[in-house]
Structure formats: structure tokens, C-alpha cells
């Protein structure tokens with residue numbers, strides 16, 4: 001089990017591989033991971049998370065998260081809506097303007113990808129683009 005947490009899409013009953021069974025010991029390996037609640041295909045289902053794993057209710061609870069940069073531990077960073085942040089980016093940080101390797105990038109619809117040196121600086125950007133939204137699973141690195 002990944003150390004990013006056991007409450008991931010791979011063990012979620014809303015993943016169609018699990019047919020409504022949380023922590024299904026026998027997921028259908030012939031089926032691609034797909035969240036029937038949110039309509040997304042998590043690329044790494046064991047490293048993708050959301051609060052609905054815990055609520056088990058169909059009312060959407062907050063954003064989807066992925067395991068972000070390993071910074072002294074595993075941290076969860078929210079998706080930008082339906083857009084999944086990407087790791088292993090290099091460039092100049094959108095927030096602090098410092099050059100970096102092994103950071104985060106996010107494809108933006110309106111223009112060039114935005115790049116970030118750290119989970120925290122990505123999250124600062126996310127908060128400005130999602131006013132009024134909460135991301136409680138990210139609070140560990142704040």
C-alpha cells in the first residue's frame with residue numbers, strides 16, 4: 001500500500017473497479033480505474049484522493065487531490081478543477097520566481113503552463129484561483 005495513505009481511489013467504492021466495495025480485496029483488474037462519482041480517470045489511482053472516500057456519499061466533497069512533492073513526507077495537493085497537477089517539472093516558480101528542478105506544473109487553459117517550486121507555492125496559486133473553496137486534505141503542509 002502506498003505510504004501516501006490507504007484512502008485512495010484504488011480502494012474506493014466509487015472506483016468502478018471496486019463495484020461499490022471499499023477496500024475491495026478483489027478489484028476487477030480488467031477494468032480501467034474510473035471514478036463513477038466525479039467522472040475522472042485518475043492516472044495513478046493509488047496516489048489520488050478525495051473526501052468522498054470517507055463520506056461515501058454522492059454529494060461532492062471538495063476537490064480531488066494527488067500526492068504532491070515529497071517534502072519530508074507525503075503531501076496532498078488539490079487538482080485545479082478537472083486538471084491534474086504534474087510532477088517532475090523544472091523552470092521558474094510562478095510565485096517566488098526562483099529557478100527549480102523537480103517541481104510542479106499545471107497546464108492552464110488560457111496560456112502557458114504555470115510552474116511551482118514547492119507544494120506550498122502551488123497551493124498559494126490554487127487558493128487564488130479557487131476563492132471560497134476549501135482543501136482540508138492539504139493542510140498538513142501549510
Ligand code: SF4
Pocket residue numbers: 007008009010012013014015034035036037038048049050051052053064
Ligand atoms: S476521486 Fe474520490 S470518490 Fe472518486 S474514486 Fe477517487 S477517492 Fe473515490
Ligand SMILES: [Zn+2]
Pocket residue numbers: 093094095096097098116117118121
Ligand atoms: Zn516558489
